[in-house]
Amino acid sequence: VDVYLSLDRRAARPLRQQIVDGLRLAILEGRLRAGARLPSTRALAAQLGVARFTVEDAFDQLAADGYVEGRRGAGTFVAAVAGPVASDRRSPVPSYPDSVAGADARPAERTWSAWAKRLIALDPPVDLTPSLPIDFRQGMPAVDVFPHERWARLRNRARRGLDSDSFHYGPVAGEPGLREAIAAYLARSRALRSGAARTVVTSGTQQGLDLLARLLVRPGDAVAFEEPGYPAARRVFQAAGAEIVPVPVDKDGLVVDALDTLTGVGISPRIVYVTPSHQYPTGALMPLGRRLALLQWASRNGALVIEDDYDGEFRYGARPVEALAALDSALPGPGVVVYVGTFSKVLFPALRLGYLVLPNDLVAPVVAARAVTDRHSPRLDQRTVAELIESGDFERHLNRMRKLYAARRRALLDGLARELTGIARRDPATTAAGLHLLVTVDLPIAEEEVVRRAAAVGVHLDPAGPCYLSPPPRPTVMIGYASVPEQAITEGIRRLAGALVRTED
Numbered sequence: 447v448d449v450y451l452s453l454d455r456r457a458a459r460p461l462r463q464q465i466v467d468g469l470r471l472a473i474l475e476g477r478l479r480a481g482a483r484l485p486s487t488r489a490l491a492a493q494l495g496v497a498r499f500t501v502e503d504a505f506d507q508l509a510a511d512g513y514v515e516g517r518r519g520a521g522t523f524v525a526a527v528a529g530p531v532a533s534d535r536r537s538p539v540p541s542y543p544d545s546v547a548g549a550d551a552r553p554a555e556r557t558w559s560a561w562a563k564r565l566i567a568l569d570p571p572v573d574l575t576p577s578l579p580i581d582f583r584q585g586m587p588a589v590d591v592f593p594h595e596r597w598a599r600l601r602n603r604a605r606r607g608l609d610s611d612s613f614h615y616g617p618v619a620g621e622p623g624l625r626e627a628i629a630a631y632l633a634r635s636r637a638l639r640s641g642a643a644r645t646v647v648t649s650g651t652q653q654g655l656d657l658l659a660r661l662l663v664r665p666g667d668a669v670a671f672e673e674p675g676y677p678a679a680r681r682v683f684q685a686a687g688a689e690i691v692p693v694p695v696d697k698d699g700l701v702v703d704a705l706d707t708l709t710g711v712g713i714s715p716r717i718v719y720v721t722p723s724h725q726y727p728t729g730a731l732m733p734l735g736r737r738l739a740l741l742q743w744a745s746r747n748g749a750l751v752i753e754d755d756y757d758g759e760f761r762y763g764a765r766p767v768e769a770l771a772a773l774d775s776a777l778p779g780p781g782v783v784v785y786v787g788t789f790s791k792v793l794f795p796a797l798r799l800g801y802l803v804l805p806n807d808l809v810a811p812v813v814a815a816r817a818v819t820d821r822h823s824p825r826l827d828q829r830t831v832a833e834l835i836e837s838g839d840f841e842r843h844l845n846r847m848r849k850l851y852a853a854r855r856r857a858l859l860d861g862l863a864r865e866l867t868g869i870a871r872r873d874p875a876t877t878a879a880g881l882h883l884l885v886t887v888d889l890p891i892a893e894e895e896v897v898r899r900a901a902a903v904g905v906h907l908d909p910a911g912p913c914y915l916s917p918p919p920r921p922t923v924m925i926g927y928a929s930v931p932e933q934a935i936t937e938g939i940r941r942l943a944g945a946l947v948r949t950e951d
């Protein structure tokens with residue numbers, strides 16, 4: 447048969463590959479039918495103006511993939527594949543039985559994404575890589591002053607220490623050395639003395655929450671969630687089918703009385719998600735009285751409290767507070783708190799390492815869930831972090847960062863007072879801690895407009911809107927200051943004031 451192929455000699459794709467692709471498509475579309483004889487390699491090479499071995503190579507590839515068969519002495523023939531198939535693929539996804547798709551997936555919606563939405567409600571993707579000159583993105587630690595060389599040396603040392611067995615799958619719950627190091631660190635810094643056996647290494651908070659949600663949330667279960675709260679955590683519970691029950695936050699964090707009100711009207715959350723050391727995003731610190739009330743409420747109602755302690759290490763001018771989980775362990779009776787920790791703020795987010803400290807009888811289910819999810823976190827990184835903690839460098843790094851962030855925070859507060867008094871006010875709940883400040887803008891404009899005006903002068907701000915289920919009456923933004931040098935903070939606030947104030951005049 448005649449074969450028409452057009453080759454693009456300027457394309458990056460090699461000619462051999464273009465021939466393979468062209469013939470494959472012709473076979474799949476049925477233009478070349480099963481049993482048809484392809485031209486000889488010599489003839490096709492001459493027709494296309496390419497070297498004969500290029501065509502031979504392409505035929506070899508097609509034969510290896512099962513599209514054609516060479517018959518000795520007789521030439522190359524199109525194999526009896528199931529084609530033509532391309533014309534049957536008008537709908538982008540094969541239709542699937544209604545038991546899977548659900549009656550609400552109309553034929554026109556039979557796309558992979560329509561199917562996927564049945565499992566997880568997708569918010570618009572968050573752009574995690576703003577590229578504006580002054581980057582107040584929340585949640586970023588100061589990677590500019592991270593001890594990269596020290597880290598590299600420790601990593602090398604950890605690699606040299608690996609025997610051949612260490613390249614195999616490792617323990618699902620985490621490298622024993624890292625679990626020990628985390629447990630000892632938590633005992634020193636957060637009064638949490640639960641030991642390595644209850645400490646399970648994860649790929650960060652997000653995975654820790656996901657494992658818990660998979661195990662503990664049944665569709666329709668109520669999960670009490672701070673309002674405003676951490677949207678990435680809220681999505682995990684929503685994805686597991688939970689009904690999110692917003693619970694207000696005041697200057698002392700989650701309002702525990704509101705939980706009682708809920709139970710009073712027959713809503714019994716099985717899980718309460720809280721950030722008691724530094725409420726996200728308001729920055730409130732939950733005082734002891736309310737902590738005790740929360741633990742009592744959970745014990746009385748058979749609920750589990752998930753404590754997300756994402757940046758509790760960073761308190762300025764004061765020691766880190768005791769973890770809620772530590773208070774829970776100190777009380778008589780079975781524990782009701784899962785502690786969720788992360789290395790994203792204290793080291794860097796791309797590391798993807800965190801940990802859970804679990805009540806005893808949750809360890810085995812979580813480890814089993816982790817084993818079927820992704821087995822375990824990379825062993826070399828785990829060992830590097832273990833060495834960092836054991837060497838004392840981890841806590842030295844934290845001390846350095848505490849000083850640096852306190853100075854950066856001061857520069858931000860000074861800048862706000864100097865440039866934006868009467869226009870931008872920080873949340874009254876904010877304590878001197880963490881890596882960001884929640885700021886409300888007293889102007890009659892939309893939050894997106896604040897973000898847009900800032901961007902126009904080269905300043906990236908994160909809108910706080912996604913933290914709220916019921917948006918606040920005034921535009922609210924998060925200003926992440928930890929990764930921005932003081933001078934740039936001052937300059938950023940000056941530019942922000944220009945963009946907000948001048949435009950209003």
Ligand SMILES: Cc1ncc(COP(=O)(O)O)c(C=O)c1O
Nearest residue numbers: 585650651652676726756788790
């Ligand atoms: C409330 C809260 N928890 C946890 C994290 C960290 O998540 P991960 O450990 O998955 O990086 C963040 C990061 O911004 C956060 O804001």
